[in-house]
Amino acid sequence: MSRKKPRRANLPPVQENINKLEKVISDGNSYGAQQMYKSISTRYVSAQRCAEALDLLHSGACLQLMHGEVTCGSELAVMFVDALVKGKIPCDPEIVDRIRKIYKLFPQIPVPSNFAVEDDVQELTEALGAAKTRLQSCYSFLKAAIKWSAEFGADKNGDPQLHTMLAEYIYSESPEMDMAKVSYHFVRGNNLKKFATTLVNFMSKCYPGEDDIAIAQAILMYLSMGNLQDASSLMEELKKQVQAQELEFPVSDLIQFINLLLLTLEKETLPLFNALRVKYKPSIDREPAFNELVCDIAEKFYGVQRRNPFQDMFGDMLKMM
Secondary structure (H helix, E strand, C coil), X not given: CCCCCXXXXXXXXXXXXXXXXXXXXXXXXXXXXXXXXXXXXXXHHHCCCHHHHHHHHHHHHHHHHHCCCHHXXXXXXXXXXXXXXXXXXXXXXXXXXXXXXXXXXXXXXXXXXXXXXXXXXXXXXXXXXXXXXXXXXHHHXXXXXXXXXXXXXXXXXXXXXXXXXXXXXXXXXXXXXXXXHHXXXXXXXXXXXXXXXXXXXXXXXXXXXXXXXXXXXXXXXXHHCCCHHHHHHHHHHHHHHHHHCCCCCXXXXXXXXXXXXXXXXXXXXXXXXXXXXXXXXXXXXXXXXXXXHHHHHHHHHHCCCCXXXXXXXXXXXXXXX
């Protein structure tokens, strides 16, 4: 006795649901619409009508964000990416543009940096809380999108455009600036000039001693990936923009180390590289992550394997015995 094939759910064309839910949101019932988006999109996915599920979720994410519903909008945005994964949709320019459209609708609101009277404390606290919510919402969405693009795209690190979007949003919206995270995504992005502009902007408002660390961090991150060309180009672009704005480029032992390191890597001389590590050790030690990055650079450019601390420990024990 042959089994009957399961019938696909009898669902209307997706545009009917899109129109219906647009009205629900326009009437001010964002929460009710949210539950409907989630349930209806699940039915389209179950019916193997992935393209329609994507249209519904994309429309919903955009509409919720346009109405200032960041939490609802980001939840549907993440569901949009989940549908891409479930449908095994390849990363292509059209899908990246749809992701960009959602990204552009996330609010960008300047966070107040100071307040004058005691009454403003409550307002500032609320503004910082809202900024953290916006940042976390957009971060979750774009991180999911980057992971999808790495799995279903050509770049194992994820689509460079998505990395650039995330770097820009972290820098513009984070109430607690984390330049390491900003640089991490910029070096995997595709807009070196924007990266340089962001660093120059940071230099103009950071605390003394943070500017050269931010520059060194960016260069070392590029080099740790074996990308000498972009590391050198970023340094040139930074100096160019600083000069154009009549600013002062940081002068420190750390910056001197970075400049000499770039020259050394071009000549591929391991002894000179090792000499630089020894001479500028105090500068490298200013930031805990720098030693790890320098070890990555040694491995990428010279094939120097990392020393295993357990092997060193056992070696010392054997010597003692």
